[in-house]
Amino acid sequence: MIIQGKDATMNNPSISVSRGPTPTIEATGLSMVVSPRRGDSLTILNDIAFTAYPGEMTGIIGPSGSGKSTLLxxxxxxxxxxxxxxxxxxKDITRLGLSAMTKFRRQHLGFVFQSYNLITSMTVEQNLALPFTLRGSRFPRKTADSLLKYFGLIDQKKKSVTLLSGGEQQRVALARVLLSDVDVVFADEPTGALDQESGEKVISVLKGLANxxxxxxxxxxxxxxxxxxxxxxxxxxxxxxSQSFSAKAPMA
Ligand SMILES: Nc1ncnc2c1ncn2[C@@H]1O[C@H](COP(=O)(O)OP(=O)(O)OP(=O)(O)O)[C@@H](O)[C@H]1O
Incomplete structure (x- = not known):
């Protein structure tokens, strides 16, 4: 039996209360103030509350310069x-030191960013293998090859990532995320550098990972x-x- 409210369960432990899923990310009062010049201060993020849930693809939208990437x-x-x-x-990541944060990131987080993701001195395949080398686990080469085929990158696997276009690098980053089986994936403009077909493919992969x-x-x-x-x-x-929406129900 599912009912709302706290008091009803106090005298009847067999009644379960619907609390909804636990958020994967819960940010509160998040502010970012920088000093571009001495004495100046610029507020980039102002008292942000943000929540993301497992099984969902959550989007951050807004005009250019509004603070989306900084928030991400x-x-x-x-x-x-x-x-x-x-x-x-x-885990409150604002309290983690640098090395604890790096370890946490390697274990749980994946990134699909146009910059900040691939190691430029390595080939496509070496980039895919890197998370496994760092964790000391076996690199699933066959699965990696099928992902590279799916993303149209198999002929590039021995090439340095610096020889790839922005869109190709983005797909390598996505293949690496898929292989690494992380809990949370952060993507900054994942379709920005892609043609329509590749963009749709990337979004359908991300949506599938969530749903x-x-x-x-x-x-x-x-x-x-x-x-x-x-x-x-x-x-x-x-x-x-300024606004938030959920596909399930309107939010604040
Ligand atoms: N370290 C910093 N020092 C000074 N200004 C910064 C810093 N980081 C970001 N900004 C400024 O803060 C604002 C928000 O930047 P951010 O990159 O988060 O915006 P955005 O919404 O992602 O923009 P876009 O859609 O154009 O990528 C911008 O005006 C940017 O120039």
Whole structure:
């Protein structure tokens, strides 16, 4: 029996209360203030509250310069917010030191960014194998090859990633995320450098990871089509959340 409310369960332990799924990411009071010049201060993020759930693809949208990428980087622990907390898989990452954060990131997080993801001195295949080398586990070469085939990159596997286009590098990053089986994937404009067909493929892979494999996907996008595929959306304007929506029910 599922009922709402706290008091009813107090005298009857057999009644279960519906609390909904536990968020994978829960950020509160997140602010980022920088000093571009001495004496100046610029507020990039202002008291942000953000939640993302397993099984969902969550989008961050908003005008250029509104703070979307900064928010994504803070949620992923790649940048430290000035204040506020980010609970990621139950851990407050704003309190983690550099080496603990690196370890946590390797174990649980994947990134599909146009910059900051691939090791430029390595080939495509070496980049795919890197997370396994770092964890000391076996590299699933056959699965890697099938992913490279799926993304049209098999002929590039022995090439240095620096010889690939931005869109190809993005697909290598996505193949690496798929292989590594991480819990949370952060993607910054994952279709930005792609033609329509490749973009649709990438979004359908990310959406499948969320909806079928119960991973948590958080992406920044300028594309209305991509935003329309998200299960949850946060609109950022001038460093604040101006609106949020859920496909299941309207939010605040
Ligand atoms: N370290 C920093 N120092 C000074 N200004 C910064 C810093 N980081 C970001 N900014 C500024 O903060 C604002 C938000 O940047 P951010 O990259 O998060 O925006 P965005 O919404 O992702 O933009 P776009 O859609 O154009 O990529 C921008 O005006 C940017 O120039």
């Amino acid at each position: 980087y803070c949620l992923a622990g790649l940048e430290k917010a000035t204040s506020g907390t980010v609970l990621l898989l139950g 079928h494999e119960k991973k948590t996907i958080v992406l920044v996008t300028h594309s209305n089509e991509v935003a329309g595929q998200c299960d949850r959306l946060f609109a950022v304007r001038d460093g604040r959340i």
